[in-house]
Amino acid sequence: MRSRRRTSVLAICLFFFFHASFAQEVIAIDDNLDQYIFTVDDLAYIEDADGSFKFEDVLGQYARHQFKPNQLYAPHNSNLKSTYWVCIKVQGNPKSKKKWLLEIFDQTIDEVDAYVPLATGAYQQIEMGDARPFDQRRFMHKNFEIEISHSDTVVRNYFFRFQSKSRVNFIVVLRSYDRFIYYALNEYFVYGLFYGMILVVAIYNLLMFFAIRERSYIVYIVYVLSVGIFTMTADGIAFQYLWPEFPQWNDTAHAIALFLLVLSGLVFTKMFLHTRARHPKLDLLLNAIIVVRSIVFVLAITFLPALFEFRWIEFIPVAAAFYCGLYSYLKGNKSARFFALAYGLLFLAFCVKVLINLDIDFIAGSIVTHYSISIGFWFEMWLLSFALGDKVRIIKDSKDRALRRIIKQHEVNQLLKDKVNRELEHEVSKRTKEISDQKLIIEMANEKLREQADEITKMNALLDLDNYKLKRTIHDEMLARAGSKNMDYDKFKEIFPEELTCLRYLEQQKWENGYSCRKCQHDKFHLAKNGFDRRCSRCGYVESPTAYTIFRGVKFPLEKAFYILHLVITERDDLTIDEISETLDLRRNTCWAFKDKVNKIIRKHHLDKGQAAHWENIIFKVEDIPV
Ligand SMILES: [Zn+2]
Incomplete structure (x- = not known):
């Protein structure tokens, strides 16, 4: 049905090309529908180059068929300096039992002014946009919604004035309240999951950092939080929940978060892949990208805010990180596998986003492609967490292996040492026994010698006495002779x-x-050791033969x-x-x-x-x- 309508639009456009007029579609409220997305020839627009048009002028211009038919599937502000006026046609339906609203999709549009036709024929102006305080909104929702009336069958023109410093889409959707509540609740539930996950990943990695003290965890936490802030600023959640009263922060926070994301992503790549040591050329490339991106950021934030619109430059760091991961993995760095996969996914998501911005129709429109970057980040985040854990595990495994080797070697050494000690001890005890045996033999020999010496002394004394007695008579004779x-x-x-x-x-x-003791005249005595001296057995006086x-x-x-x-x-x-x-x-x-x-x-x-x-x-x- 969609392609049929587009074909018909093309035909109509060709037909009315020189008339500067076309048949703009009227969308009728119908309870059989839950929602209708205005696209292509449902919209007519006029570009206000210097933003000088008043609503009254625009009404006149519309009446004079000066509005152009939209030919884009995702209508947007091709010229960032221009203001765009868009008109849609809605036919009421008094039989409808539902309540209806118009939702303007891109929550990053700076200013959206809706001109709602009243029953009187006058228009009510409703100011919306992320450059305006959040609490002005009719619905406390990230997108912009206006209620519409359908009490009669009149076809009414709704005008919108769009103005934004950055590229935004003007997607207008007609929705029943039922549909709106259903989808908004689901969408916020998914946001809750998404940002909850980011918080969980950040906390998990913080705990990992405390446990392991690996600095790349800190860089990764900065990266994850940057991703969180970046996507929050992109989908309006940050504005609604973090700074609803400070709309001026939306653009700044977005730019800073994006810069931090790119910076921490590149630093993380460097640390994770150890590019300085392993791939010096890639390290140089990453450093160059960091420097250039930093210069662009500083210039953009100071006096060249237009640089913020060069969003395609983020393609470079993503591609570089992906390339580095893949290269490192192919060069044998096993722990780079999940890293390469993570950035591969993000790279793919980025390609999808680029295709959307190039207005490639077949890819735009679906929820998956609309949130391709968020989905890419989500998977990337988990994969990177996994990659970090994987890396730590691989490092730990190799350390464990080394430790086991050391322990094994230590055990072998210990066994060897014990063996040598045992042998030494055995040898020593053998020697000691030999020595003590020899000592014993020598002692025994000495003892024997001493005994023999004593024996000899005794025998000598006996011999001497016998000899003396034997020769006594001869001696007496001799003495007589010796005297004369x-x-x-x-x-x-x-x-x-x-x-x-x-x-x-x-x-x-x-x-x-x-014998008679010279001291006490006692007549008993003991012979002293030398066999000659006499000791009195009463008083102990010793007298030698020479005394x-x-x-x-x-x-x-x-x-x-x-x-x-x-x-x-x-x-x-x-x-x-x-x-x-x-x-x-x-x-x-x-x-x-x-x-x-x-x-x-x-x-x-x-x-x-x-x-x-x-x-x-x-x-x-x-x-x-x-x-
Ligand atoms: Zn005596």
Whole structure:
């Protein structure tokens, strides 16, 4: 039906081309319809280049057929500086049980003035548009609606004055209240879902940021919120709910949100794909786009607001982000797959929007294409969230793998270490045992040696005693000779070969007739360790064989002292002190001192040669001799 009408319009246009007039369609109110969208030849318009027309002039111009037939499926302001006047024709229907309204579709139109025909033939002017405070509206709805009357069958002309700084559509729809309420509720429900989702995605990613501390999450949150503000400004929700009293914010907020969206999207692309490290050329491209887009934004917001209308430039960042994602994925960056898909969808949505703006008819009109950008963003948002999670998962997986490798290696190392330790311990304990065994053997050997030494000492003592006793008689004889007859040292040594013999001799001389303690006269004693000294068993006084004899305190071998005594007794004057010293291997003074000691006793006790021959006469006469 639509295509048939368009064909007929084309024919009519050709027919009336030179007449500057055409047959404008009259739309009749009909309860069988719920809504009717005015399009193509349902509308007539006139362009007011400098905005100087008054409504009265326009009425006259319409009467003089100066209005042109609309030929666009989505009529819009092709010239942004012009004001457009549009007329539609509606026929009333008193039989209709429904209430009806006209809805003007594009909520971003700055100014919409509706001129509603009254029963009197006069017109009522109703001011609407997003450049005017929200609470002036008859219906608190993002679009612009006017009530219409249908109490008779008169065909009435409704005029609209459109003016907008940016490109807008003039879509007028006739709707029953039923239809309006039904669709508006559903539409707001979907908005609720959409912005609720944006909020959820933002919060989800904020939590992810707190959990993971990955900075790209923050950039992504800025991006998501920019998308939210941008779409809210585009569909009028922001104006209705965020700043209903500040219509002047609508354009500014839209421009800023769009700029933030593009900026954060590009920064996010850089961070997500690590372009600086992985794809330096793409990084350069993205930086260039960021710089150019920023310059355009600053210029637009300062003194070139017309730049805001170059909306097609957003095609570049979207295409760039899509290309970067795809390129990175094809170069083996597995975590870029959902990123590429997300921007691929947005890219597609953008293409649809571009086609709509190029007035490609087959694509315009449907809900899906009208909201293509919003739908594109919606999917893109989820995919990007998913891409972030996917990336983190891939990173985590590779970290886990690395960690598992490290743990595994650590375990292997530990096992190896334990094995080496065990071997070392075994070796050490083996060595220790060997050493302790050897030590034990050596100790045992030493013990044996000590025992043998003790044995030998005991045996020596016994041997010495036996030897002494055995030779005693001979010795007595020899001693008699030693007293009188002179002997050389070698001969003398046959009688007194060593110290032990001397001590035996002294012991025998001293205690031959019994022991008596010099301190307490006790007659019991114990032999001391050396086998000669006697300890009183009552008072503990110790007396050595040399005590109280001429030999007390002698510091040289006893047998040598015995020989010097022999020399003095036998009056060997032929031997000088030097010769004695040499024979006995003693110092000269030592020999002389002992010889003098003997002589002093002989002189003191006036011993003659015969008396002196008896050693005991000299040996024990020492009480008064200084030592
Ligand atoms: Zn005593």
